[in-house]
Amino acid sequence: MRILVVEDDLEAQKYLVNGLKEAGHVVDDAAEGETGLALALSRPYDVAIIDRMLPKMDGLKLVEEIREHGNATPVLFLSALSEVDDRVKGLKAGGDDYLTKPYAFVELLARLDALMRRRQPSVLRTRLQVGDLELDLLSRGAQRNGTAIDLQPREFRLLEYLMRHANQVVTRTMLLESVWEYHFDPQTNVIDVHISRLRAKIDKGFGHPLLHTVRGAGYMIRAQA
C-alpha cells in the first residue's frame, strides 16, 4: 500500500515511516502542509496520515484543500490537541478517522487497515461469512455450522463489525467507537467482557475458535487458526 505521512515532529515522523515500511508499505513523507498538499495531489495514495497542527498549512486546511480538488484519499488525523470537539472539527473538514497522540503503533496500523479496506468497492452485502460462521444482515440471524446462535442486538453489531473486518486486527478503542459510538476512556476493560460473552456464544462447543485475541493489540476474527 502507498501511504502519505505529513508530520512536522521529525522524530515522530521517522518512527512512523520506519514502522510503516517495516509493515510492508510504501511511504512518502512531508514535514509541512504545502509540500503535503503538493504530494497528495500529484500521485494516488491508499491512505494519508496527517498531523492536525502543521507549519505553513494547518492539517484541517490541508484536508479541506485535498477534498476540494475532488480527491477522496482516506485521511487519518493525528492530533496532539485537546480532544473534546477537535475530533468533530477533524471529521467535518473531511477526515475519515482521528487518533490522539500518543498512540500505540498497533492502534494506528489497525485503523489504517480498516481505512484502506473501506476504500475497496463494497458491494451491498446481505450476508457475511467467516469459515462456518454466517451472519444474515437482513434477518439479523447468526448461525455456525448450521446451528442458530441467539445474539443480543449489541452482540450482533459487535460480531458484524468484527466480521466486516475479518482477518484484520480490531482494537478495543475501535470497537468502543464503532459499535458503541463512545469516544471516552471506559476506565475498565469493559470491551473484553463483551468479547468473552460473544466468544462463549460463537466459539464454545465448536471445533476450532474463530475469534482470536491479538496480544497487545486487540481482536481478530479469522477462519484459519
Added chain:
Amino acid sequence: MRKLKLFRTLAFRIILIYFATFALSAAAIVAFTYWNTVKALNAQTDLGASEEADSLSDAYYRLGLVGLIDQIIARYPLGSQGHLYLLAHSDLRRVVGNLDDWPQTEHLRGGIVEFNYEPRVHEIHRARGLIIPLMGDYELLVARDVFERDETERQVAANLPWSVLLMIVLGFAGGALISRQLTARLDAINRTSREIMAGDLSRRVRVGRTGDEFDSLSQNLNRMLDRTERLMRGMREVTDSVAHDLRTPLNRLRNRLESISTALDPDSAQATAIDAAIAETDRLIATFNALLLIAEAEAGVAREAMAPLDLRGVVEGVAELYAPLAEENNLLLDVVPSGEAVIFGNKSLVSQALANLIDNALKYTPAGGQIRVAAEETRGGVALCVADTGPGIPPQDRSRVMERFVRLEASRNSPGTGLGLSLVAAVARLHDATFSLADNKPGLKVVLLFPPLRSGG
C-alpha cells in the same frame, strides 16, 4: 422564555413612587393656593367693608344720625352688587338698611362677622362684614355678599375628586408606558444574555443610536463579552498548547519504548520490563487526558457541543456497556425505567461522567450487591442517579472525594487515577447541575441534578 411582568418591574415601581410624591405635592400646592386665595378674598372684603364703615361713621359724627341715614339710603342701589348695610339700636332693633333683620351672628357687637341672609325668597347667601358701635347707642353693620367666594369653594371641592382621579389614571398610564419601554429594552438585553449563556459567545447586545443609559449599559456588556470571549479563546489556546507540548514528548517516549519492545524477544526479561514501562506511560497518558478533560469542562470550552439530550438514552447506553462486567462481578445493574428526562448537555461528557460513576460503583460494591441507575424528571430538575449497596462514603469525606487526586485510605491500592469524581464534578459545573453524595442506607447514592430544559434554551 419569561417576560418581565409589568407590576414587578423596577421602572413601574419608580414611576408609582414618583407619581405618589407628585400627587401629594400637587395636592399641597392646590390646598395652599386655595387657602391663600380665600384669605386674600376675605381681606379684600374686609378692607372694602371697613373703609365704607369708616366713611359712614365719619358721616355720623359730622352730620349726625340724619346724615348717616341719608348716606345709607343713598347706597341702597349698591345692594344689587352685594353691598349690605344695617343700622340698629343697641338692642338690635332695625333703624335703616337694606337688610330686614339683624343677622344671627356668632358675636353680636364689634369685629368681623359672617352670617347668612336671604337676598331673595328661598335663597340663602353668605355675607361677611364688620360691626362697629356708634356713640349714642347705635350699631352699624357693613357687609358684602360672599356668594361667589363660596361658589368657587364649592366648585373646587366638587372638582377635586375628578382631578385626583384623572391624575391617577394619567399617572398609571404614564407609568405603564414608560416601564413598557424600559422593559422592552431590558428584555432584549436579557434575551441576548440568555443566548450567550446557552453557549453562543459570539452574540452581542444591540446598541441603539441615541447613546442613552441603556446604550452605554449595552456597550459595557458587549465590552465585557469581548473580554470573556478573548479569555475563553486564551483558555482554549492554553489547553491546546499544554496538550500539544506534553503529548508530543509523551508520543516520542511511547514510540521509543515500542520500538525497543518490538526489537526484543517477547519472552525476555527486558521485554517484560519495557512492556511494564509502556503500561506506566499509558497510565500517565490516561491521567493527563482526564486532567485535560476536567480543565476543558471547567473552562466551558465544551459548551459549544451542547444540545438537547435525553438522559434515558445515555443511561441505557452506558448501563448496557457495563452490564456484562457487573454480571461477571456478581452484581445486579438495574436501570430504573422512567419518562422523558431531557437536559441541555454535552452527550460525550455526560456519558463519560455516568461511566465514571458506574465504574466506581462496580469497583466498590461487594459481590451480591446491587447498583441502580435512574434518570428522571423531578420538580427540582432532571436527576441522574447512581445508587449502590457498597460501603458508601462517610459524611465527613464526601466533599473531599470530589477534589482532584483524592482517594480514600480504603481504595489507595485499587486501580484508578483518583480523578473520576473530579471529572463528574467538573461536568456537573459545566451543566449548572448540582452534584451530591448521599447515604443509600446502606451504600452510596450519587445524584446529579440538572436544570430542566427550557423551551428555546
